Amino acid sequence: MGKVEVLVNNKESGVTQIHLDNKISVVENDVIDKKYYLDCLPDEAKVILKSLASKWKNVLDANALEVIPLKGAMTNEVFQIKWQTIEGEMSRKVLVRIYGEGTNIFFDRANEIRTFEFISKNGQGPRLLGRFSQGRVEEFIRARTLSAPDMRDPTVSALIASKMKEFHDLEMPGPKNVYLWDRLRNWLSEARRLSSPKEVKTFHLDIMDKEISLLEKELSVSPNRIGFCHNDLQYGNIMLDEVTNSVTIIDYEYASYNPVAYDIANHFTEMAANYHTETPHVLDFSKYPDLKERQRFVQTYLSSSGEQASDSEVQQLLDEVEKYTLASHLLWGLWGIVSGHVNKIDFDYKEYAKQRFQEYWSRKNNLLTPHGLSNVNVISGRKTLASMISKKSTKSPLVDSKNTKSPRISRKLKKFLGLGLFRSKH
Structure with a gap:
């Protein structure tokens, strides 16, 4: 085939003129898009997809798959795959997840797959349909992904609170050790390694280890309840089935045992984000849930097992959650720094990191006790703050x-x- 060059891309008419072997042709824009997105899939993934489709009797043509990119992903590339079926039947769909470049820094993929399979067997998420070196194929859940405004809907929020409690109570195989502090230190190490001296100074990475130690000491004072946490419960990782009025939590890349207060805190901080705008990296912390919303969520969470929680239990967890928002800001700030160096997805990671860090610094003194500040926040080797x-x-x-x-x-x-x-x- 000769060289192909796009000459005119007319979105209004829906056609594109292309130059092919010195001949001018006119094709529909969606033909170009379908070919482009199909080429985005690794050959290994295509083999798995065609093998799956060939086993489904209602698929008209296993080779005629449609690839639709899904927006909002910041770590991986996610595609919906669709096949035409016999007339009158719904199309067959699956999900393909292609791992982002350099993202193995953030988690152990083998551990993620084990988690995925365990959760699937326990009826908590989609089934794993296939694996390839750069990603995996998942069952497509016929439910809609939540939007940013959904997170503020009291009815939907109550469903999330109950599902989160159910998720936290999962008895995952293996050790039940808190992973938050190790993850923070590991990501800080990577952020320092990848950053220039100027970036280290700008983002205060040179003193961040002291901040992590401060948080660990302060937040370990009270006996925290430990559970299996999702650790990234933003709206894009929650599916709502409006027929059964139930939610499903998906994407377990960051899942691990942690204080449940941290998982709730992380969920609250995600309400500041809307990843489906022209500026998906911009956060609006005025959308952080107010006290009444937080109380309602925690009350539902604690009472979802059937026993009504006392006011003191609700207040204690609320206090813990507020402090753990600081850990969330630090963690995702570091994630942003590292991602800005290793990930090529179109997202302003460093600006995102800046906003997370600024929220940490602005809220820190109001949330932590003077005792913690005096003993940990060391300015130099000789004097404390x-x-x-x-x-x-x-x-x-x-x-x-x-x-x-x-x-x-x-x-x-x-x-x-x-x-x-x-x-x-x-």
């Missing part, structure tokens, strides 16, 4: 000379720490 703040001398640049009873951190030090660099949207 608390000792610097506690100086009473009006000559100190850290003290507001107009109010020595309420010393304030100087603008210069705030800039160094990353404190006050960003404004909270709450």
